[in-house]
Amino acid sequence: MKKVFILLLISTFIILAFKSGNEYTFAIPINWPKPTYDFAKNPLSIDKIQLGRALFYDPQLSSDNTTSCSSCHSQFTAFTHVDHALSHGIKDRIGKRNSLALMNLAWHQSFMWDGAINHLDMQSLAPISNPDEMDEKIEHVVTKLQKSKIYPLLFQKAFGDSTITGEHLLKSISQFMLTLVSSNSKYDSVMRKESVFTAQENQGYKLFKTNCAECHTEPLFTNLKFENNGLTLDTTLNDTGRMKITHNKKDSLRFKVPSLRNIEFSYPYMHDGRFKKLSEVVTHYTSGVQKSNTLSKKLEKNLVLSSNERVDLIAFLLTLTDRTFLFNKDYSFPRTIFFTEKKE
Numbered sequence: 001m002k003k004v005f006i007l008l009l010i011s012t013f014i015i016l017a018f019k020s021g022n023e024y025t026f027a028i029p030i031n032w033p034k035p036t037y038d039f040a041k042n043p044l045s046i047d048k049i050q051l052g053r054a055l056f057y058d059p060q061l062s063s064d065n066t067t068s069c070s071s072c073h074s075q076f077t078a079f080t081h082v083d084h085a086l087s088h089g090i091k092d093r094i095g096k097r098n099s100l101a102l103m104n105l106a107w108h109q110s111f112m113w114d115g116a117i118n119h120l121d122m123q124s125l126a127p128i129s130n131p132d133e134m135d136e137k138i139e140h141v142v143t144k145l146q147k148s149k150i151y152p153l154l155f156q157k158a159f160g161d162s163t164i165t166g167e168h169l170l171k172s173i174s175q176f177m178l179t180l181v182s183s184n185s186k187y188d189s190v191m192r193k194e195s196v197f198t199a200q201e202n203q204g205y206k207l208f209k210t211n212c213a214e215c216h217t218e219p220l221f222t223n224l225k226f227e228n229n230g231l232t233l234d235t236t237l238n239d240t241g242r243m244k245i246t247h248n249k250k251d252s253l254r255f256k257v258p259s260l261r262n263i264e265f266s267y268p269y270m271h272d273g274r275f276k277k278l279s280e281v282v283t284h285y286t287s288g289v290q291k292s293n294t295l296s297k298k299l300e301k302n303l304v305l306s307s308n309e310r311v312d313l314i315a316f317l318l319t320l321t322d323r324t325f326l327f328n329k330d331y332s333f334p335r336t337i338f339f340t341e342k343k344e
Helices: 002-013 046-056 125-129 138-147 151-159 164-180 186-192 200-209 278-288 307-320
Strands: 018-020 022-027
Touching: 002 018, 018 164, 046 151, 046 164, 125 138, 138 151, 138 164, 151 164, 186 307, 200 307
Parallel strands: none
Antiparallel strands: 018 022
């Protein structure tokens, strides 16, 4: 019994980063690959992470002080939005894509649906400066924060200097996002041999490994590549994906393969949010794939699934829900930073 308790304690421990003083050491879940993020160039600390957390939830990063990073990336929906297909910015401006869920970013080398950003420390600059999202300049954000009551103190605590800079601002947000590790779903507990799949989930897992795993590779459930998954071009958005960045026709309609982790809560699906239900996604791969010159070779043949197999596959996908991630208080709005209790 004692040995079992110790194993459970270890398995719980490795899915989180451990903290010592102000240092925050990033822990890699068992059997996961090594992260690609270079922590040596932006060493994690509790104070920097907490500063980044405050910035992530602060609407001052937008030009009219109404929109924060969390406006499109809500914790309870796997750090994405679910109330509309395309992201919304200040003054209810509509963006051109569905927001990607934020998790396990330490393993990514490119960001956004088209890979326009190649480093996490610069990723936040894109939505801040995008006219359809936050429509702000980083220097204006720095000026606003420098005038606030709390941020000079937070930057002093985090960096030893109360002078706020754009570099420190972006690196702090990056630090918070690095902590958003999702690795404690039922799937993960089964892989750690702490629980077992139901018969239906197990059948769905077999179907997944046969038909889906090449693009949605375990344990991240993405191969981190860009693929054309056979969606028809939305003639309103005319979004050609990766080709907008590379200007290479071979990249036409290729978009980054999203992680399937927490997919139960991260609808709507696809880069343009065209599907609201997982059943619609499965139907696309069985009968909706459009042939083209850049179509992923993995999709040249339609997926053949019976109605029961479709249900089994979705049952497995639901095992990727990580409720400890979705409801982790360390990721939530930092009330203790923004609000102080009034003393009697």
